[in-house]
Amino acid sequence: MKYLLCALLAVAAVLAPLYYYPTFLMTILCFAIYAGAFNLLFGYTGLLSFGHAAYFGFAAYICGYAAKSLGLTPELAILAGGLSSALLGLIVGYLAVRQQGIIFAMVTFALAEVVYFICLRAPFTGGEDGMQSIPRGHLFGFIDLSNSMTMYYFVLAIFLLCFWMLYRIVHSPFGQVLRAIRENETRAISMGYRTDQYKLAAFVLSATLAGIAGSTKTLVFQLATLTDVHWHKSGEVILMTLLGGLGTLAGPVVGSGLVVSLSEGLAELGEWVPFILGVSFVVCVLAFRRGIVGELLAYLERRRQSTVPAETAHSDSTPAQSASELATAGEKR
Amino acid sequence: MLDGLSLQMLVGQLMVGLVNGSFYALLSLGLGVIFGMLNVINFVHGALYMTGAFASYLLLQYAGVPYAVSLLLSPLIVACLGVFIERVLLSRIYKIDHIYGWLLTFGIALMLESVFRKFYGVSGKPYPTPDWLTGAIDMGFMMLPTYRAWVIGVSLLVCFGTWYAIERTRLGSYLRAATENPVIVRSFGINVTLLITLTYAFGVGLAAFAGVLAAPIYQVNPLMGSNIIVVIFAVVVIGGLGSILGTIVTGLGIGLIEGITKIFYPEAAHVVVFVIMAIVLLTKPTGLFGRRVR
Numbered sequence: 001m002k003y004l005l006c007a008l009l010a011v012a013a014v015l016a017p018l019y020y021y022p023t024f025l026m027t028i029l030c031f032a033i034y035a036g037a038f039n040l041l042f043g044y045t046g047l048l049s050f051g052h053a054a055y056f057g058f059a060a061y062i063c064g065y066a067a068k069s070l071g072l073t074p075e076l077a078i079l080a081g082g083l084s085s086a087l088l089g090l091i092v093g094y095l096a097v098r099q100q101g102i103i104f105a106m107v108t109f110a111l112a113e114v115v116y117f118i119c120l121r122a123p124f125t126g127g128e129d130g131m132q133s134i135p136r137g138h139l140f141g142f143i144d145l146s147n148s149m150t151m152y153y154f155v156l157a158i159f160l161l162c163f164w165m166l167y168r169i170v171h172s173p174f175g176q177v178l179r180a181i182r183e184n185e186t187r188a189i190s191m192g193y194r195t196d197q198y199k200l201a202a203f204v205l206s207a208t209l210a211g212i213a214g215s216t217k218t219l220v221f222q223l224a225t226l227t228d229v230h231w232h233k234s235g236e237v238i239l240m241t242l243l244g245g246l247g248t249l250a251g252p253v254v255g256s257g258l259v260v261s262l263s264e265g266l267a268e269l270g271e272w273v274p275f276i277l278g279v280s281f282v283v284c285v286l287a288f289r290r291g292i293v294g295e296l297l298a299y300l301e302r303r304r305q306s307t308v309p310a311e312t313a314h315s316d317s318t319p320a321q322s323a324s325e326l327a328t329a330g331e332k333r
Numbered sequence: 334m335l336d337g338l339s340l341q342m343l344v345g346q347l348m349v350g351l352v353n354g355s356f357y358a359l360l361s362l363g364l365g366v367i368f369g370m371l372n373v374i375n376f377v378h379g380a381l382y383m384t385g386a387f388a389s390y391l392l393l394q395y396a397g398v399p400y401a402v403s404l405l406l407s408p409l410i411v412a413c414l415g416v417f418i419e420r421v422l423l424s425r426i427y428k429i430d431h432i433y434g435w436l437l438t439f440g441i442a443l444m445l446e447s448v449f450r451k452f453y454g455v456s457g458k459p460y461p462t463p464d465w466l467t468g469a470i471d472m473g474f475m476m477l478p479t480y481r482a483w484v485i486g487v488s489l490l491v492c493f494g495t496w497y498a499i500e501r502t503r504l505g506s507y508l509r510a511a512t513e514n515p516v517i518v519r520s521f522g523i524n525v526t527l528l529i530t531l532t533y534a535f536g537v538g539l540a541a542f543a544g545v546l547a548a549p550i551y552q553v554n555p556l557m558g559s560n561i562i563v564v565i566f567a568v569v570v571i572g573g574l575g576s577i578l579g580t581i582v583t584g585l586g587i588g589l590i591e592g593i594t595k596i597f598y599p600e601a602a603h604v605v606v607f608v609i610m611a612i613v614l615l616t617k618p619t620g621l622f623g624r625r626v627r
Contacts, residue, residue: 048432048435048436050435095611095614095615096614098614098618099614099618101431101432102368102372102374102431102432102435103570105374105432105435106374106566106567106569106570107570107610107614109563109566110563110566110567110570110607110610111607111611113563113607114604114607117603117604121600231559231563235439235443238436238439242436271447271450271451272447272451273447274443274444274446274447274450275443275444275447275448275451277440277443278439278440278441278442278443278444278445278447279440279444280440281436281437281439281440281443282422282437282440282441282444284440285426285433285436285437285440286422286425286426286437289429289433
């Protein structure tokens with residue numbers, strides 16, 4: 001059943017650019033990676049980073065610089081962007097990880113402001129104007145990416161690669177430790193895990209993937225601006241993940257699709273968009289914490305349990321369980 | 334570099350730093366008190382500071398309410414808004430992970446800011462300095478603008494008044510007790526829910542008060558909240574949570590350091606607070622005056 005769904009999705013993904021504007025789809029894919037990266041940290045490890053735009057935007061600039069001024073091929077430029085955000089994530093993570101919950105979030109927020117300030121002042125970013133006319137270049141030296149369709153498949157490939165990585169990270173012993181840290185860090189420590197190291201590793205991984213998302217976005221739009229590092233972008237990705245479903249792999253993709261579509265659809269309302277975003281936040285936090293995918297999985301789980309009542313719950317946490325557990329995890333904290 | 338500096342310039346810049354520091358102190362005090370009591374980071378604090386400034390502007394524009402009355406009325410209005418926010422929205426997240434409080438208040442802040450931006454754009458609206466505070470005091474070696482002296486003075490008064498109220502009065506002791514163990518305090522018959530609501534209202538009232546004070550200096554601008562909230566966060570991290578005096582001192586200190594940095598290395602003035610934050614995080618993670626590790 002699951003494989004059928006995957007096959008259908010694969011077909012849809014391949015055929016999509018024939019029906020939808022490729023740039024629109026590529027935007028969704030880039031932000032899906034960004035949201036997936038954030039989800040790794042918040043949904044699976046339980047760490048709220050309120051400055052993720054720093055990694056997204058900084059990598060965007062580095063990638064742009066690499067492509068435009070250094071003339072690197074697109075895959076190398078994206079790699080450069082990803083590495084730069086990994087480094088940034090290491091620095092910020094090192095400072096932030098020793099702090100608990102809320103202070104951690106405040107530190108990530110404050111340091112993201114520093115990154116914003118650096119991007120504002122650094123000569124290579126172009127300040128208020130941003131970096132423009134960034135060439136898409138030739139993939140591996142010979143595939144011309146200026147064609148939207150070709151670019152779409154490239155972005156799709158990156159998206160699949162990133163989510164494959166996320167899948168492997170989450171469904172690994174490392175991922176299990178991250179989940180343990182989210183559920184009860186003290187107990188994880190008492191079992192001998194150096195939780196600070198795990199948290200830092202998750203942070204760097206998350207920053208790297210966010211950076212790859214930002215770099216890819218730069219090549220799609222051929223533009224890198226200050227809005228990419230502004231904390232509104234941090235808030236946007238939180239909303240996407242929350243709406244889509246925290247602690248699920250599909251959630252970020254759904255959330256990204258929803259928010260990007262809404263932003264496009266509501267574009268005429270211009271100044272009201274932040275207001276609507278704010279309202280969505282409030283509604284989501286109060287009534288919809290599991291997100292679309294989370295609620296769906298919880299519903300499916302309830303149906304499964306009502307039809308097979310004798311089946312005992314597995315210790316290996318299924319996505320539905322972890323999604324519903326996350327929403328109630330507050331009582332354990 | 335130092336030869337071109339006159340004493341006037343130096344002290345003038347220090348005064349500006351102290352004025353900024355007064356705002357930092359008032360705002361981080363409110364934030365810290367709310368955090369202590371509700372365990373929620375009130376992201377909307379900046380937006381409510383802005384709302385306080387706008388309230389005084391609107392009161393003046395449409396009702397001719399003078400500055401002195403605004404100083405009391407605007408915090409009251411914002412405090413009522415705070416009561417609404419706390420009772421209707423915030424209280425629903427107490428039973429779950431309090432980090433959602435940040436996200437919730439972030440959403441509210443977005444809403445507030447976008448409403449003001451829609452109607453007033455991003456340029457500032459002027460607010461005139463009240464007549465009885467214009468001019469300057471002749472200090473001999475320099476002229477000290479009266480309004481700046483007023484801001485520093487009244488902020489210090491309110492800050493220490495708050496400290497006294499919390500640390501030395503009976504109501505303050507209820508508050509401190511409820512912060513540590515609300516269940517037991519409730520069992521003594523004290524209405525902790527009411528205490529929480531009042532604390533939140535007071536905290537945001539402080540923010541609005543700072544907003545009114547800021548109006549003649551910074552002009553009334555929908556973005557003034559988000560511009561300052563990051564610095565406030567850094568101040569709270571540096572000062573640590575748990576000590577009221579610590580928060581006040583840190584706020585003033587950061588303002589002063591920013592002022593000094595502006596003299597010698599102006600470009601760094603905005604980021605110096607974050608550099609200090611990074612240093613403090615590396616050397617004393619609970620903050621300079623932090624007492625509790627939550």
